[in-house]
Amino acid sequence: MSDATNLTVAAPFAMGAEWRDWLALLKPRVVTLVVVTGIVGMLVAPGHLNPVLAVTTVLCIAVAAGAAGAINMWYDRDIDAIMVRTSRRPIPTGKIEPGEALAFGVVLAVASVLVMALATNLVAAAWLALSIGFYVFVYTMWLKRRTPQNIVIGGAAGAFPPIIGWAAVTGDVTAMPALLFAIVFLWTPPHFWSLALYACKDYGRAGVPMLPVVAGARHTRTQILLYTLVLTPVSLLPWLLGYAGPVYGLTAAVLGAGFIFSALRVWMDRQDETGISLTNDAPARAAFRYSLAYLAILFAAVAVDHFLG
Structure with missing residues (x-):
């Protein structure tokens, strides 16, 4: 394959993505609700977090939720391309290459857990890691395409943020x-x-x-x-x-x-x-x-x- 052909094939991926596409990969509307419930869990917990650490905790929850969403879009890119509701997502439209989306999600997921552990405690970091793993492996990869109860069991992934926010302050649940x-x-x-x-x-x-x-x-x-x-x-x-x-x-x-x-x-x-x-x-x-x-x-x-x- 010639260099010109290589450039033609790569163009949709190398030149098509904007910051809005990377943001869309994180499912920002879903992240918003996740952040709200996580903040409330943190606010009502007995104790106090330094404001900088509190903001860091919220960012970690948001980034982790977005990372899980990005990995979900990578895995579901085949069905996203078929469904009208999801066909305009960055991967089906060719704006972001699947491998790049996966790498993006994995890096953000690992970083969010590590920063949470350093900023707060291992209990909060463990719950954060569990929420990512549950959404990616249990809901996305195991349940979603196999059972009509997918959203019932998989819904636990979206219910973890109040626990994470509370644990960040108290170190327990x-x-x-x-x-x-x-x-x-x-x-x-x-x-x-x-x-x-x-x-x-x-x-x-x-x-x-x-x-x-x-x-x-x-x-x-x-x-x-x-x-x-x-x-x-x-x-x-x-x-x-x-x-x-x-x-x-x-x-x-x-x-x-x-x-x-x-x-x-x-x-x-x-x-x-x-x-x-x-x-x-x-x-x-x-x-x-x-x-x-x-x-x-x-x-x-x-x-x-x-x-x-």
């Missing part, structure tokens, strides 16, 4: 961060299955066994409602057990009622005989948006309640 973990863990299925309902054709075309693809839309709607009904009382446990005050308790109750109402709308959505929505899954789209606001506001209430004493 107690009941409160475990409760915050449980809230995010139970929130993940109704959040993600709402998306999966209106992205069902995309997942089916890519061969990903998401619940609506395997079990049908009607069963998925029921599961969304059931998980939401379990999530709401669990979200009240920090208040009921005395780890949070009335500001959080009231916020959790109101948000939970809203989430149940949202899930009921999904469950009662007008459907044809196969369970397919006759409203273009408008309730599912609304439930997905509500779930994002739900988690952000709920965790903000944990922090506000803590600072109000």
Whole structure:
């Protein structure tokens, strides 16, 4: 192959990537929620971190989450190219070469864990490493293409940040961060299955066994409602057990009622005989948006309640 040909082949990778493409590789929207829950875990932990170390901890959590997202995009580049929702990602469009994306993710993952260990403690670093490994190896490589329960089990990866933030301050893990973990863990299925309902054709075309693809839309709607009904009382446990005050308790109750109402709308959505929505899954789209606001506001209430004493 001539030098000219080599330049032609390499051009999309060598010249196409901008800083926005590398940022997109980190899944910044996902990272935002991860950072919020991690910060809250750190803020409500008993003890104090030097402000510089606190900022370092937040950066480590953000970088680790982004690194896991980059490795996920490297592994899922084949199905990302098929799905409309993900086809514009940097690897399917040829802006970033797969090997570069993998190296980028691995370097960031290792660096985030090492810096966390040096800045805080080994317990926080171990939980951070576990969260990366769980998302990459358990969810992405093992569960996602094999079982419709992928997001249920794999959802644990996104629930680790409150534990990491708490451990960075205290060096241990107690009941409160475990409760915050449980809230995010139970929130993940109704959040993600709402998306999966209106992205069902995309997942089916890519061969990903998401619940609506395997079990049908009607069963998925029921599961969304059931998980939401379990999530709401669990979200009240920090208040009921005395780890949070009335500001959080009231916020959790109101948000939970809203989430149940949202899930009921999904469950009662007008459907044809196969369970397919006759409203273009408008309730599912609304439930997905509500779930994002739900988690952000709920965790903000944990922090506000803590600072109000």
